[in-house]
Amino acid sequence: MGFDDxxxxxxxxxxxxxxxxxxxxxxxxxxxxxxxNDQAGAKLKQAGEKIKDAFKS
Structure with a gap:
């Protein structure tokens, strides 16, 4: 996950x-x-970024 994200x-x-x-x-x-809703959206984005990071490793 990038710092900007x-x-x-x-x-x-x-x-x-x-x-x-x-x-x-x-x-x-x-x-x-x-x-x-904003909080839930942020949490979903964080989860998606963590999944991306897991596959990059």
């Missing part, structure tokens, strides 16, 4: 956590759900 995924995960927190604070279910 790791940083991008970490940024997406952090952004998702912020959105989820903001949604909870403002009682905005849509924003909270968007945050959870």
């Amino acid at each position: 790791k940083m991008e995924n970490a940024g997406q995960n952090a952004s998702g956590k912020l959105k989820e927190g903001a949604g909870r604070a403002t009682d905005n279910e849509r924003l909270e759900a968007e945050g959870r």
Whole structure:
């Protein structure tokens, strides 16, 4: 996994956590759900990158 990919995924995960927190604070279910989706997407990308790295070894 490249460093750029790791940083991008970490940024997406952090952004998702912020959105989820903001949604909870403002009682905005849509924003909270968007945050959870962003976090899930980042985790899937990280898993895919780890699989790629495993096959490169």
